[in-house]
Amino acid sequence: MFSLHGIGVGGGIVIGRARRLEASERDVPRYRVIETQVERELTRLETAIEVVRAELQAIAEQLPEEGPAEARALLDVHAMILDDPALVDAARDSVRQHLSNAEWAFASQAAQLAAQFEEIDDAYLRERGRDVLQVADRVTRVLSGSRARVHPGRDEPSIFVAEDLSPADMLALRSAVGFAIDQGGATSHTAILARGMNVPAVVGAGLASRLIADDDWLVLDGEQGIVIVAPDEGVLSQYRHLQAVGLREREALQKLLHVPAITKDGTRIRLCANIERPDEAAVALAGGAEGVGLFRSEFLFLNRRELPHEDEQYEAYREAVLAMQGRPVTIRTLDVGADKTLARGGAQLAQNPALGRRAIRYCLSQPSMFLVQLRAILRASAHGPVRLLIPMLAHGHEIDQTLRLIGIAKVQLRERNIAFDEGLPVGGMVEIPAAALSASLFVRRLDFLSIGTNDLTQYTLAIDRADHEVASLYEPFHPAVLRLVAMTIRAARRAGKPVAVCGEMAGDWGATHLLLGMGLREFSMHPASLLRVKREILRADVTKLAPRVGRLLQAVDPLRMRAQLARLVAGG
DSSP: OEEEEOEEESOOEEEEEEEEOOOOOOSOOOOBOOGGGHHHHHHHHHHHHHHHHHHHHHHHHHOOTTSOHHHHHHHHHHHHHTTOTTTHHHHHHHHHHHOBOHHHHHHHHHHHHHHHHHTOSSHHHHTHHHHHHHHHHHHHHHHHTOOOOOOOOOSSOEEEEESOOOHHHHHTTTTOSEEEESSOOTTSHHHHHHHHHTOOEEESOTTHHHHSOTTOEEEEETTTTEEEESOOHHHHHHHHHHHHHHHHHHHHHHTTTTSOOBOTTOOBOEEEEEESSTTHHHHHHHTTOSSEEEEEOGGGTSSOSSOOOHHHHHHHHHHHHHHTTTSOEEEEOOOOBTTSOOSTTOOOOOSSGGGSSBTHHHHHHOHHHHHHHHHHHHHHGGGSOEEEEEOSOOOHHHHHHHHHHHHHHHHHHHHTTOOOOTTOOEEEEEOSHHHHHTHHHHHHHOSEEEEOHHHHHHHHHTOOTTOTTTGGGOOTTOHHHHHHHHHHHHHHHHTTOOEEEOSHHHHOGGGHHHHHHHTOOEEEEOGGGHHHHHHHHHHOOHHHHHHHHHHHTTOOOHHHHHHHHHHHHHHO
C-alpha cells in the first residue's frame, strides 16, 4: 500500500479498480520525405485533421442533454485548435520546406506552441498549452494508426489512470467513478470537466500512471487530493465510512440551495460564481449563485486566426447576461498580453511575462481592439445588469485611460443608436500589492473593487504556484497577503463601495470566517464551492468574528497565523 498526492477536484471519495489508459504518443517518428512525396504527406495531414474534427463532432452530438455544460465548450476549444494557423499552417510549411513527415511536422509545431503557453503567468492560460498537445496527440494517433486509448468497461467501478486526458477522452469515459491524472492543475480542462461531470478526480498526481498497475484497488479522495493504491482492509473500512459521511454531507448541503446566505447576526452575504464561458452561467444559477462575480473573456480570443468581432463578443456576453435572469454579471476585460500572441502580427513573447505588457496594459496599447470589446460589453448591458472589471491595475492613469476609452465606446454606440446601460459600473481588480496599497485612491475613481487573491499572493510572495520547485512556498494565508486583503476591504467599505474576493480564497470554506471578519460581504467562486461556503456563512456571527480577526491580523509568523485561523474556524 502507498499513496500519491495531487490536486483534488470535485470532492468526494470513491473506491474502484484502476484502469490504466495508454500513454500519449511519446516517440513520434521523424524522417525526411522526398520532393515527390510532399503532396502525399500534406494529404495525410489534412485527412487526419478532418478525422479528428469528425470525432469531436460525433462526441458532441452524442452528449446527453443533461450532461455537463462545459462539455460542448471544451470540445469546441479543441476543434478551434485544428484551425489555428500557428499550428496547422506551420505544420504544412514544415512539410514543404523541411521535407518533414506529417506526424513529426504536426507534433513538433504543437510542442513549440505549447512551450509559448508555458511562459504565460496566468495559470488558466498556461494550461491551454496542454489542450494543444492533446489535440496533437489525437492527430498523430490517426496518422500512425494507433487510435484507441479507451477500452471497454468492466462490471466493477473504474477509476481511470492516465498521464493526461483530453476532454474528448473523458467524455468517452462517462462510466468512470473517478480519475487519477499525472498532469494538470486546478484550471486545466481536465479539472474543469471533472467538476462539470461531478466526478471526483486527482490531477497533477505525478507518476500515477507509472506506479499504478491495472486492476489495483484504489481509494481516491477528491477533497484532499490523495490516491491510495492497494489499500488494506483497515484503510478500506475507514474510507467506506468517510464515503458514507461525505454522501450524507452532500445531501445536507443540497438542502441549503435556496436558503439565503445570512449570518447568525443577520448580515446578508452575496455569493456569486466565477465562469469562463457563457454556457456556464446557467450552471452557476442552478448551483445557487446570486450573480457572476467574474466572467473571464479570454476564451473568445484564444486559438483562432482572427480576433473576435464585436457582434460575436456581444452575443457571448448577452448569452451569459440572459442566463442569469436579472442577476448581475461582472465581465472582466481581456487578461492576456505580450506573453501570448492572440493573432498574426500580435505582440512578441515577453522576457518576463508576469511583469510585462499584460491585462489592462496590453489592452491600452491596443485601443482599437479594446474598443471593440468595450462596445460589446456595453451592448450586453442592455439585456440585464452588467459590471465591467479591469484586470491588473497598478496606476491611477490606467484607470483614467480606461474610463476615457469607455466614454469613446459610449459615443460610438450612441451614434449607431444602439442601446446600453449609461450607468454601467466600472470596477478594478486588486491583484498586485501596489493596487492594495492604493485602494483608497482607486475607490474614488471606480464603482467597485474585486480582489484576485491568486495573483495577489503570487506577486506579494514572488512565488509562481505552478512552479513545482517553489510551489510549497505559495501561502495565501501569509500575514502580508492577508493584511493587503484586509486593507483593500477596509478602504472600499470606508468609501461605501462594493468589494468582492474572486480568487480561490473565496471558495476556500476554511477562509470564510476570516473574510467575514475582515468585512467582506461578497464572495465569487467556482459554482461547486457555493454551498460549502454558504454553510460556513450560516454558522458565522460577524459581530464576534470582527474583533477576533483584528487580533489575528497582528500575527507576523505564518505558522502562528495558521494556528489562529484554525481556532477561528473551529470557534465560529
